[in-house]
Amino acid sequence: MGTKKEDGCCKKFAKFAFSHIGLSAMVVLYCVAGGFIFEHLEKNNEEQICYESQSEYKPMEIKTINSTMKIFADYGGIATDSSRELMERQIRSILETFRSNTLAIGYDGRECSKYGQVDGPVYEWSWAGGLMFSVTVVSTIGYGHIAPKTVWGRLVCIAYAVLGIPLMLLCLANIGDVLADIFRFIYSKICCCGCCKGRKKKNAQQDNTLAGPQQKQLGSSDDKWNNGGGIGEKGGSAPMGTEFSRLPTKSPTDSTGTSDNNKTSRPSSGSSGKRPISPPGRAVKIVPLDVKTLHNRPIKNEPVILDDDSDDEDDDDLDEKKITVPLTITMIVIGGYIFGGAVLFGLWEGWDWLQSAYFCFITLSTIGFGDVVPGTDFENSQAQAQLMLGSIYVLFGMAILSMCFSLMQDEIIAKFRWIGQKLGIVEKDSD
Numbered sequence: 001m002g003t004k005k006e007d008g009c010c011k012k013f014a015k016f017a018f019s020h021i022g023l024s025a026m027v028v029l030y031c032v033a034g035g036f037i038f039e040h041l042e043k044n045n046e047e048q049i050c051y052e053s054q055s056e057y058k059p060m061e062i063k064t065i066n067s068t069m070k071i072f073a074d075y076g077g078i079a080t081d082s083s084r085e086l087m088e089r090q091i092r093s094i095l096e097t098f099r100s101n102t103l104a105i106g107y108d109g110r111e112c113s114k115y116g117q118v119d120g121p122v123y124e125w126s127w128a129g130g131l132m133f134s135v136t137v138v139s140t141i142g143y144g145h146i147a148p149k150t151v152w153g154r155l156v157c158i159a160y161a162v163l164g165i166p167l168m169l170l171c172l173a174n175i176g177d178v179l180a181d182i183f184r185f186i187y188s189k190i191c192c193c194g195c196c197k198g199r200k201k202k203n204a205q206q207d208n209t210l211a212g213p214q215q216k217q218l219g220s221s222d223d224k225w226n227n228g229g230g231i232g233e234k235g236g237s238a239p240m241g242t243e244f245s246r247l248p249t250k251s252p253t254d255s256t257g258t259s260d261n262n263k264t265s266r267p268s269s270g271s272s273g274k275r276p277i278s279p280p281g282r283a284v285k286i287v288p289l290d291v292k293t294l295h296n297r298p299i300k301n302e303p304v305i306l307d308d309d310s311d312d313e314d315d316d317d318l319d320e321k322k323i324t325v326p327l328t329i330t331m332i333v334i335g336g337y338i339f340g341g342a343v344l345f346g347l348w349e350g351w352d353w354l355q356s357a358y359f360c361f362i363t364l365s366t367i368g369f370g371d372v373v374p375g376t377d378f379e380n381s382q383a384q385a386q387l388m389l390g391s392i393y394v395l396f397g398m399a400i401l402s403m404c405f406s407l408m409q410d411e412i413i414a415k416f417r418w419i420g421q422k423l424g425i426v427e428k429d430s431d
Contacts, residue, residue: 034134138164142369176402
C-alpha cells in the first residue's frame with residue numbers, strides 16, 4: 001500500500017511539474033535560486049578583487065604625484081615661456097602612463113572598506129545582480145556586463161546553463177502555445193465578433209428563405225397524406241419526412257405501361273415465380289406499416305427542422321479553429337511591449353527614447369550586446385530595484401515573443417496553404 005501511494009504522489013507531482021503553471025514556477029524558482037547561488041560564489045571575490053586593485057592603485061597614485069611635484073621642483077615652480085612646453089610634455093606623459101595602468105588593473109576608485117554601508121559602494125553580485133545574471137543565462141541573452149571570475153563560479157555557470165536553457169525553452173514553448181490560444185480566443189470574440197455575427201445572420205436568413213416554400217409544400221402533403229387522400233390515389237406520393245418518402249413513387253399507369261412494353265421480353269409470373277404484375281387499370285393500394293410499433297412513438301405533424309443548434313455549434317467550433325491572428329496584430333503587440341519598456345526604462349534610468357527602445361529590442365531579440373544595461377549605476381539607490389525590474393521584463397518579454405511567434409507561424413502556414421490550394425498544389429480539406 002505504501003508503494004502504491006508513493007507512486008501516486010510521484011505521478012501527481014510529475015504531472016503538476018510539467019504543467020503550464022508548474023513549468024513557469026520552476027523557471028522562476030530556478031532563476032531565484034541562481035541569484036542566491038551566484039551571490040554566494042562571487043560576492044566575496046568581488047570584494048577581494050576590489051582590495052587587490054586598490055592595493056595596486058595606491059602606489060601608482062603616489063608615484064604619479066611625486067613625479068609631478070618633481071617636475072615643478074626642477075623648474076623652480078614657475079613655468080616660463082621657454083620651459084612651459086617642455087613641462088607640459090613631461091606631465092602629459094606621466095598622466096598617460098597613470099591612466100593606462102589604472103585601466104589595466106580595473107580600479108574605479110571605490111572605497112573597498114565601505115562595502116555594505118549606506119554611503120559605501122554597492123555589490124554588483126548582490127541577489128538582484130545574481131538574479132539578472134541568471135535570467136540572461138537561461139534566456140541566452142548574455143549581456144556580459146558581469147561574469148563569474150572564480151573557478152567554482154564558472155563551473156556552476158556551465159552546469160546552470162546546461163540545465164536552465166532547456167527548461168526555459170520548454171517553458172516558453174508551452175506558455176507560448178497557451179498564451180496564443182488565449183489571445184486567439186480573445187481576438188475571435190472581440191475583434192471578429194461583428195464579422196462572425198453578421199455572417200451567421202446572413203446564413204440564417206438564406207436558410208429561412210430556402211426553407212419557406214419547402215416547409216409549405218411539406219405541410220400540404222402531410223395534411224393530404226394524414227387525411228388518407230394520398231393512399232391509393234393516382235400520382236399520390238408520401239410526403240417528405242415519413243416512412244414512405246424513401247420509396248420510389250410509381251403510378252399505376254407507369255407500371256402498366258412498363259409491363260405492356262416488356263411482355264414479350266419477360267417470362268410469365270407462373271414460370272419465373274416472381275410477384276405477378278398488377279393488371280392495367282387497377283390502382284395499386286399501399287398498405288402503411290404500423291410505425292408506432294416499430295418506433296414506439298406516434299407520428300406527429302411537426303415541421304421539418306432544416307438547421308438545428310448542434311450544427312451551429314459545430315460551425316462555431318469550426319470557425320474558431322480556422323481563425324488566425326493577422327501578422328499586423330502580432331507585430332503591434334511586439335511593438336507595444338517594446339514601446340512600454342522604452343517608456344518605463346526611460347523614466348527609471350534617465351535614458352532617451354532611442355536608447356531605451358534600443359535596449360528593449362536588443363534584449364527581446366536575445367542579441368544582448370551589454371552596452372546598455374539597467375541597474376549598472378551603483379551610485380543610484382534604486383539600482384537593485386531596477387535590476388529586478390529588468391529581470392521581470394525579460395521573463396515576460398520572452399513569453400510574449402513566444403506567443404507572437406506561435407501566432408505568426410499559424411498565420412504563415414494558413415497563408416501558404418491558401419496559396420497552395422489556389423494554385424492546385426495542395427488539396428482542399430474535405431470538411
